[in-house]
Amino acid sequence: MPTTQPAMIELAAVSKWYTPQFQVLKDCTTSVSKGEVVVVCGPSGSGKSTLIKCVNALEPFQAGTIRVDGVNLSDPGTNLPKLRSRIGMVFQHFELFPHLRITENLCLAQEKVLGRSRDEAMTKGMALLERVGLKDHALKYPGQLSGGQQQRVAIARALAMDPIAMLFDEPTSALDPEMITEVLDVMVELAREGMTMMVVTHEMGFARKVAHRVIFMDHGEIIEDRAKDEFFSSPRSDRAQLFLSKILSH
């Protein structure tokens, strides 16, 4: 496990309140090293999605610090768009742009953010589309693809920006069972290539296969943050044991 690598994503005592009474994140501290795959799991409403959205500042937080590749998100001098362009993100509901063709979905940010030429962006986009097995669908609109296909395009769109890390926010939760595998396959391959990944998911099979570490959250707190094998073989907390027994019972 590459723990000797410098931390790519560092969270220190991150707290977030929706209202003064309602705290969604409580003192969350963890880190993701370069090349590490970290799975975040926990019951719904535990704050896992909120936490991962804080990592690229899509959600504001009120206390604590987050550093990505050494850059402090809360620093007023931080260029957030630039920082976000270096972190790929995949959403639960894909969020492809429905008015643009697949190719345009892949090229838009490459051209407008990275300043690549149309040709360059197309070459990169088509290569990634081929990689996720959807080259034949290049000229379609997102609505013409199945959920699994859309999510694979969304992964390709994020990868087209040459990200230093990838964030996945429940990438398979909105998919029909038979489409989950095709998306997980792409993610497993990505993990094996050494991509730094932070993945919010309930797919424990994926966690067992490629995760280095598993973070378990409940009520906005990080309850466990341990190496994968330790987490699955001997979870310390009762809550994690309960969660695992429920999720793995079938």
Next chain:
Amino acid sequence: MPQFDFDIILKTLPYLLRDGMSFTLTLTALAALGGLVLGTLLALMRLSTVPGLATFATAYVNLMRSLPLVLVIFWFYFLVPYIGQVILRTERPVEVGAFASALITFTMFEAAYFSEIMRAGIQSIPKGQLSAGYALGLTYRQVMGYIVVPQALRNMLPVILTQTIVLFQDTSLVYVISITDFLGAASKVAQRDGRLIEMYLFAALVYFLISFMASLLVKRLQARTAIIR
């Protein structure tokens, strides 16, 4: 039985179309385009978090929507020369001309209505679309310009076109500043030759046919432009 003379319509048709209808259509098209651009900007201002912008846009929209159009046309016609004088620091009121004055008025008036349409369109775009744009590193402007506004325009196109049909009818109000639009031209002929019934009947028929056919087209378009989701 009164004597009607419908030949008058055929005889004056070239004048009605060349002088009248061309003005009406030009004013409708330019004011709709200008109103849409200005209205979209107003909608973005109204949704912006920058202090002052939203207040200004809201005040503007409420003001325009609370005044009768005829009054606004009048006021602009008389006021714009003086406003020009103040801005350009000229000695005399700036001559604007009836067409420019009408165009400015309709653009600004329609902008208020288009801004409400665009605001609804922009707010109907799911928040996840914005998140996806930001996550790719796009700035606020780029997210609005490439992702939100194009989708809002598409979704709202039927409503925008329907509002344009209303505008097409409203342009006939330019008679208050003595501009000859289609209705004005028909009216002139009617007064000159004493053929009021024939000419106003014909004008009504033309407005009805154009507006009705346009709304049928909008309905067909609505089915075709819907974004596949």
